[in-house]
Amino acid sequence: MINKLINRIGELEAPIVVGLDPMMSYVPNHLIEQGYKDKGENLEGVTEAIWLYNKGIIDAVYDLVPAVKPQIAMYEQFGLEGMKVYVKTLEYARQKGLIVIGDVKRGDIGSTSEAYATGHLGKINIGGKDYRGFDEDFITVNPYLGSDGILPFIEVCKQEKKGLFILVKTSNPSSGEFQDQLVDGRPLYELVGKKVAEWGELFMGESYSYIGAVVGATYPEVGKELRKLMPKTFILVPGYGAQGGKAEDLKFYFDNNGMGAIVNSSRGIIAAYRLPQYASYGEKNYADAARQAVIDMKEDLKKAWVKKSV
């Protein structure tokens, strides 16, 4: 799956993942009305609107980008009805040829991590037949519990040829409270990064490991250091755009061949119609605005990588 991700990035010249984080405030009114009309003014109606919204985005961008990253919290907030739409979104994205990164940030220990891995990446055999729970291609994982928490995920990745992105340095303002604390004179995220590189050796793809890392776009100096410490680790980069990360700051996240990283944008794409530069599309044409935002992001990211691959 990591090889497929890398190939698709190369084919499309787009190291871009579209974050499907459907905040209610992003969903255009006509879709809310449609959802209420089809399913009632209740949880089913709201989640139907979210499904229609996602479908519009996927239809508008699937030929431009290799992957989407649904943020499970945005579905989980609606309980079971939300989880149904999460599954429907995963299925539809895969049907359109997209790689699916589930932003689930799970993490526990031993048999519990194994259960999460089974549910999101693996399968369960009942009476000789295999069943899958959520079935993403990659998921994000939290490292706070150490190797006991991570190794069960890697076992399932090996069986399924799927992958992980482990949180190393997150993009948020307070990420430093714990992640930047100095351990033997070096920040904790470096220690986590080194561990991710070690874990990565347990399951290598052709040029990069199936076990990747999350490093925020908002701390470019950190990205530069971590790229050196984790040369075979593919990096998922949140924080571009709305959170303040700039394309030119990302050049060190990529390797000398312009590979090695994939940049996420969520509201900058899915809610592009709310930004001044795409306002002319109007709410009804939110999907066209999203498509244009992807095209513009692809161009913008060339500041970080395409020049180097010439």
Added chain:
Amino acid sequence: MINKLINRIGELEAPIVVGLDPMMSYVPNHLIEQGYKDKGENLEGVTEAIWLYNKGIIDAVYDLVPAVKPQIAMYEQFGLEGMKVYVKTLEYARQKGLIVIGDVKRGDIGSTSEAYATGHLGKINIGGKDYRGFDEDFITVNPYLGSDGILPFIEVCKQEKKGLFILVKTSNPSSGEFQDQLVDGRPLYELVGKKVAEWGELFMGESYSYIGAVVGATYPEVGKELRKLMPKTFILVPGYGAQGGKAEDLKFYFDNNGMGAIVNSSRGIIAAYRLPQYASYGEKNYADAARQAVIDMKEDLKKAWVKKSV
């Protein structure tokens, strides 16, 4: 809710939470057969068996303990069908008067943490009516992303009078890989513990904060230190029994009144029938074995707290 938890612990003299972590290997054969018969040999059948198993445990222990702690991973591994049984288990436990601690270990940033908080502790208003997603009384939360990740949960806790248990020092063997790293000469978990105490001041109950901590039973010296650093923080203690934590080691987790902590046991109770000392119950009487295991645990824990409250 923290006041209710403390009152119930006192009334029952049982600082015990029963972990509803239904590994498939724990579920007695007669329930698997029943599940298959009722719903088919598929995901529905297996999760039906898990529901029957949980119901049996809850019926056997609800008058002895204040709370149960379903581990969501064990349900999530079965995808949507598993999540349905998670919800059904929460509802049934609450109906029986139990406080429900969802062991979900979620954690993200800003609006994403807010969405998790809404889904697990809060509510959503649609057309003037409130809807709830999973609706636990407490959940566990991962602190790796710092305050940005925690404060949105606390906001929802305040609105709902519900609580959190934030991971500080986990019970697993590799928990030290990151949690024990020295920061300014003190382990990282102490820094996290201090932060949890600070966050706790944002929402105090009568004697303890609504914002609690997870500290494993397997590191009693750590528990002793953390109790001092977090005097108003209620502690959820995993790792007793099967993982090696002993009652006599837990005395420092409790305060001078024998309060301040609640000890989890999962397989030591729900799969007690598989232990030599309860083998005579047999698989079919797994629930009676679970009840006896709770009674014995209550007695055992007196080594840690009841003597002090006399």
